[in-house]
Amino acid sequence: MQQEEEEEETTATAAVSGGIDREEEAWNQMKHTQIMELSGNLLNGDLNSQIEAARGIRKLVRKSSAKTRSRFAAAGVIPPLVLMLPSPNFHAREASLLALLNLAVRNERNKVKIVAAGAIPPLVELLRFRYGSLRELATAAILTLSAAEPNKPTIVASGVAPLLVQILGSGSVQGRVDAVTALHNLSTCANNSHPLMDAKAVFPLINLLKECKKYSKFAEKASALLEILSKTEEGRVAIRECDGGILTLVETVEDGSLVSTEHAVGALLSLCLSCRDKYRHLILNEGAIPGLLRLTVEGTCEARGRARTLLDLLRDTPREKRLTSSVLEKIVYDIAMRVDGADKAAETAKRLLEDMVQRSMEGSMNRVQYQVESYTSSQDNST
Numbered sequence: 001m002q003q004e005e006e007e008e009e010t011t012a013t014a015a016v017s018g019g020i021d022r023e024e025e026a027w028n029q030m031k032h033t034q035i036m037e038l039s040g041n042l043l044n045g046d047l048n049s050q051i052e053a054a055r056g057i058r059k060l061v062r063k064s065s066a067k068t069r070s071r072f073a074a075a076g077v078i079p080p081l082v083l084m085l086p087s088p089n090f091h092a093r094e095a096s097l098l099a100l101l102n103l104a105v106r107n108e109r110n111k112v113k114i115v116a117a118g119a120i121p122p123l124v125e126l127l128r129f130r131y132g133s134l135r136e137l138a139t140a141a142i143l144t145l146s147a148a149e150p151n152k153p154t155i156v157a158s159g160v161a162p163l164l165v166q167i168l169g170s171g172s173v174q175g176r177v178d179a180v181t182a183l184h185n186l187s188t189c190a191n192n193s194h195p196l197m198d199a200k201a202v203f204p205l206i207n208l209l210k211e212c213k214k215y216s217k218f219a220e221k222a223s224a225l226l227e228i229l230s231k232t233e234e235g236r237v238a239i240r241e242c243d244g245g246i247l248t249l250v251e252t253v254e255d256g257s258l259v260s261t262e263h264a265v266g267a268l269l270s271l272c273l274s275c276r277d278k279y280r281h282l283i284l285n286e287g288a289i290p291g292l293l294r295l296t297v298e299g300t301c302e303a304r305g306r307a308r309t310l311l312d313l314l315r316d317t318p319r320e321k322r323l324t325s326s327v328l329e330k331i332v333y334d335i336a337m338r339v340d341g342a343d344k345a346a347e348t349a350k351r352l353l354e355d356m357v358q359r360s361m362e363g364s365m366n367r368v369q370y371q372v373e374s375y376t377s378s379q380d381n382s383t
Contacts, residue, residue, distance in 0.1 A: 031068065034060060039075035047092060054081060054095035061102040069107045078103065078113050085122035090134070093126070097137045104144045111148035119145070120158045127163040136175045139167055143182040152189035161186065161196050168204035176208060177218060184221040187228055195232060202229055202238035206245050214255040223252055223263035230270035239271065240282065246271070247286045253307075254291035261295055262303040269306050272313045280314055288314070 038060070041053035057077060061069055077099075084096035100119065104111045119141070126138035142160060145151050160182075167179040187196055209222045226249070229235030239245040252264035268288065271279040292314075295307040 031060070031064070032071075035068070035071050035075055039072065039077050042077050042080050047087075047089060050080065050084060051089075051091050051095045054084065054092075054099040057081075057099045058095070058102045061099070066106055069103050069105075069110055072103060073107075073110050073113055078110070079117045082114065082117040082119045082122070085119060086125065093134055094137070097126075097134065097141060101137065101141055101144060104141070108148055111145050112150050115145055115148075115151045115154055120155055120160070124158050124160050124163065127160065127167070130170075135167075136172060136178075139164070139171065139175050139178045139182065143178045143185070146182050146185035152186055153191045156186050156189050156192060156196065162198075162200075165197055165201045165204070168201065168208065176204075180205075180208065180218065180221050180225070183225055187225060195228075197225065197229060199229065199232070199234035199238040201225065202235055202245070203242050205229070206239070206242045206248050209252065210244060210248050214252045214260060215257040219252065219256060220259040220263070223249075223256065223260040223267070227263040227266040227270070230267040233274070236271055236274055236279075239267070240279070246279075246282055250283070250286040250288045250291060253288065253295060258300050258303070262300050262306070265292065265295060265299070265303055265306045265310060269310045269313075272310055276313055283310075284314055 038053045038056045041049045045053060057072060061072065081096045081100050084092045087093055100114055104114055123138045123141055126134050129135040142155065146155050164179040164183050167175050171179060183197065205222050205226050209219060212218050230239060249264045249268050253261050256264060268283055272283060292307045292311050296304050299307060
């Protein structure tokens with residue numbers, strides 16, 4: 001009896017499995033038919049048929065697996081979709097853009113095929129549109145395509161970066177996010193022989209970093225771009241002159257993620273290394289010390305090293321001119337031994353060191369008092 005029940009259960013399971021297999025096969029066959037029909041209309045139809053086919057491709061791809069994207073590419077739809085991008089017909093541009101975007105998502109090969117088919121020049125032209133949905137879609141397309149490493153040299157060479165920088169200041173919220181991410185993708189291109197961005201990018205990037213959460217992925221990308229810009233004199237000047245530029249970097253050091261703090265301290269270090277006399281007080285005035293001290297303990301290995309170096313530069317005397325305490329003690333002891341002999345050297349050295357510390361403290365207090373008096377005098381004059 002039990003054996004019969006097991007056999008019936010096995011038979012039922014096989015029947016269900018077979019039914020599912022037939023259903024899946026029928027579904028795949030229907031999808032294959034749709035792919036062929038849409039591809040045929042796109043390749044051989046008039047403009048209206050091509051527009052409808054592009055819309056159909058987008059609709060089908062959105063609801064399907066990655067295999068469907070590959071099957072459409074194998075059916076040859078990418079070149080005709082790219083040819084529709086420069087069309088004077090708005091609907092043709094929009095439909096082809098959306099179809100290409102959906103074909104490229106989560107499919108590295110399709111990304112490469114789209115760029116190889118010549119999509120970048122018409123996309124760059126669409127970015128020149130001052131406003132509108134096409135500009136935003138083109139930004140999203142550049143972002144998606146720039147995620148593929150083989151595409152980066154072609155996209156960089158197209159001159160797209162200045163247009164993306166423009167979007168940082170005038171695009172929609174989503175457009176700005178996409179532009180920052182695209183620039184971040186392109187900044188890692190190994191073939192960049194010239195700077196990707198100029199100093200014009202500093203102001204919108206600082207403003208975006210001000211507004212976002214400092215530990216967000218967006219802040220990580222924005223701070224990375226600012227660190228790159230801090231490597232040039234023009235970029236450093238722009239950071240200094242931007243309202244709240246240095247303060248925003250200091251706040252990122254205090255509140256950012258491990259990644260964004262590393263980039264922010266890197267940018268501050270670039271400023272101070274370029275001209276300590278110019279940037280030291282500007283950084284100190286924004287209250288950088290607490291965040292830097294915490295970073296020496298809690299940051300990444302790279303961030304800890306950068307924070308220590310920057311703290312050295314922010315002290316009154318630069319690192320290379322300071323003597324370590326052990327070296328200083330040895331020098332003072334040698335002097336004391338020559339003056340008073342070995343028997344009294346230790347006592348004399350201790351007295352000399354105490355005197356040096358006292359003089360150093362008095363000098364520091366005098367400088368502070370002078371600064372306070374100067375500030376008070378300037379306030380009196382202004383009133």
